[in-house]
Amino acid sequence: MIDPRLQALRVLHEHGTVTAAAAALHLTPSTVSQQLRGLARELEVELLEQVGRRVQLTAAGHALLRHADLLAAQAESARAELAAHRAGIAGVLRISAMPTALGALGALAAARLRDANPGLTVELIEDESAECFESLLVGDSDIGIVLPAPGTPAPDDLRFEQRPLLSEPLDLLVPVGHSLAGRGSVALSEAAAEPWITGRARIAHRLVVSAACAAAGFTPRIAGQALHFPGVAAMVAHGFGVSLVPRLAVWPPSLAVVRVALHDDPVPVRRHLTAVRRGSAEHPVIAAGLEAIRGVCRERTDITVLDG
Numbered sequence: 001m002i003d004p005r006l007q008a009l010r011v012l013h014e015h016g017t018v019t020a021a022a023a024a025l026h027l028t029p030s031t032v033s034q035q036l037r038g039l040a041r042e043l044e045v046e047l048l049e050q051v052g053r054r055v056q057l058t059a060a061g062h063a064l065l066r067h068a069d070l071l072a073a074q075a076e077s078a079r080a081e082l083a084a085h086r087a088g089i090a091g092v093l094r095i096s097a098m099p100t101a102l103g104a105l106g107a108l109a110a111a112r113l114r115d116a117n118p119g120l121t122v123e124l125i126e127d128e129s130a131e132c133f134e135s136l137l138v139g140d141s142d143i144g145i146v147l148p149a150p151g152t153p154a155p156d157d158l159r160f161e162q163r164p165l166l167s168e169p170l171d172l173l174v175p176v177g178h179s180l181a182g183r184g185s186v187a188l189s190e191a192a193a194e195p196w197i198t199g200r201a202r203i204a205h206r207l208v209v210s211a212a213c214a215a216a217g218f219t220p221r222i223a224g225q226a227l228h229f230p231g232v233a234a235m236v237a238h239g240f241g242v243s244l245v246p247r248l249a250v251w252p253p254s255l256a257v258v259r260v261a262l263h264d265d266p267v268p269v270r271r272h273l274t275a276v277r278r279g280s281a282e283h284p285v286i287a288a289g290l291e292a293i294r295g296v297c298r299e300r301t302d303i304t305v306l307d308g
Contacts (some may be wrong), residue, residue, distance in 0.1 A: 001075035005039040006068040008032050008055075009047065010159070013065055017052040025139045059285060069158035069278075076279030083283050090119030093289050094180040096132040097124070097145035098204070099228055101272060104248040104300075106145055120285065131280070136277055144275040145205050153202050157300075161281050163290075164306035165272040166297050168247040169262070170212060172238050176256040180242075185263040188216040195223030195241035197232050209244050212268035231241060233257050246270045246300045252255075260261055274308065 012021040012032070041045045047061040057065060093113070097106040101239040102124060110122040125132075129152050132144035137159060139156055145165065146152065153160050172191055174181050180190065192213075198220070199205030206225070215221045223241040226232045232243050233251035244258065262268065274293065280286050290308075297305045 001078065001121055002072050003034040003039075004200055006064075006071065007138075008035045009039065009065060010068050011057065012036065012048075012073070013057055013061075013194075014134065014137060016056070016278070019057060020122070023136060024134060026138075048057070049147070056257065059229045061190065071157065072277070073279035076277050077282070078279075079282055080283035083285065086284075088119055089113075089117040089285055089288050091125065091285055092121045093294075094123045094125065094135075095128050095143045095283050095289060096135045096139040096141035098129060098132070098147060098272075099118060099126050100248040100250075101145040105293055105296050107288070109296045112296075113292045114245045115138070117288070119282075122289075128202070132162065132229070133275060136275060139277075142276065142280065142283075142286050145293065146273050147208075147270060148273060149204050149207055156303050159278060160275050162218060162273045162275045163308035165274050165294065166303045166305050167269045167271050168245045168303040170208070170246055170268045170270065171259040171261055173233065173243045173245045175239055175242075175255055176258055177247040178242070178258070180260055181258040183260055185292060188212060188262055188264050188268070189218065191242050192216070192218040194221075197224040197226065197235045197241040197243040198218035199232070200225045200227060205229075208268075208270055210242055215268065216264060226295060230255075244268065271306070 008021065010027065011024050012018065015021045015024060018032050022032045025032065036047060045060040046058050047054050047064065049058050061246045095106050095110055106124060109122055114120055114122045115191040127133060130149035131151055132146050136144050145238055154231050155162055170184060172180065196209065198209045209220060226235065229245060229249040230251040233255045235241060236243055237255040237257045274290055276286055281297045292303065297303065
């Protein structure tokens with residue numbers, strides 16, 4: 001319902017190169033280039049300019065981008081309104097989520113939704129938050145369960161509608177036998193001198209640990225990095241350091257680690273959001289997906305469901 005050339009412009013602005021935009025759109029670079037050149041000719045303005053190896057929008061390109069984002073939101077709203085005239089929850093729903101949220105929330109919500117609606121196919125995608133937003137933008141997913149982080153869209157971004165979902169406390173993770181393992185709760189600053197295990201530089205966990213430690217008055221000495229929490233827990237179990245872990249995180253029960261609650265004021269938390277393309281939240285299938293995710297959250301006693 002939106003001119004594919006406008007969608008190409010939106011994705012190019014996000015990625016900065018024709019090659020990356022083409023990959024996100026599942027098109028060839030030559031196709032994307034032709035679309036944008038044709039659009040510029042039709043509108044009789046320059047939309048792009050080369051800056052080093054990247055391409056950026058001109059002033060006219062940014063003006064058109066604002067209209068493209070509004071048109072995309074209106075198209076999503078139209079789809080949602082028309083879908084409401086169809087009977088039942090049917091079609092395809094694609095949910096992308098952070099690894100911990102997918103394992104603890106997304107998969108269960110998707111299974112319940114699928115089982116309750118035989119005409120609905122639910123697909124799941126595990127990814128980091130920035131990639132979840134990218135999947136939403138290009139139409140590869142319909143709902144994202146994400147963490148706000150540097151580089152992710154601001155709350156007022158015209159392309160997305162973001163709603164608070166949950167808040168989960170962080171716990172200190174130490175090996176069995178550690179001096180803090182038997183405590184009912186500790187202050188994060190008590191682990192300031194410990195070596196620390198975090199996510200890799202591009203992983204949200206690294207940012208969460210750094211921010212929490214800074215608030216507690218110290219910079220963690222990084223002794224190990226992992227992609228996922230089972231890797232974090234394995235390094236902690238074998239004495240390579242300690243870490244902070246959210247309540248949704250899981251790992252093999254055979255790992256000899258102990259969660260210790262924090263009594264800092266305030267206790268560090270992670271806040272999850274749901275994100276959809278702006279205008280699409282009232283689509284019956286997407287609305288059902290959002291409610292299923294929130295329903296799974298409400299059943300847990302170790303997190304706080306936020307008003308969305």
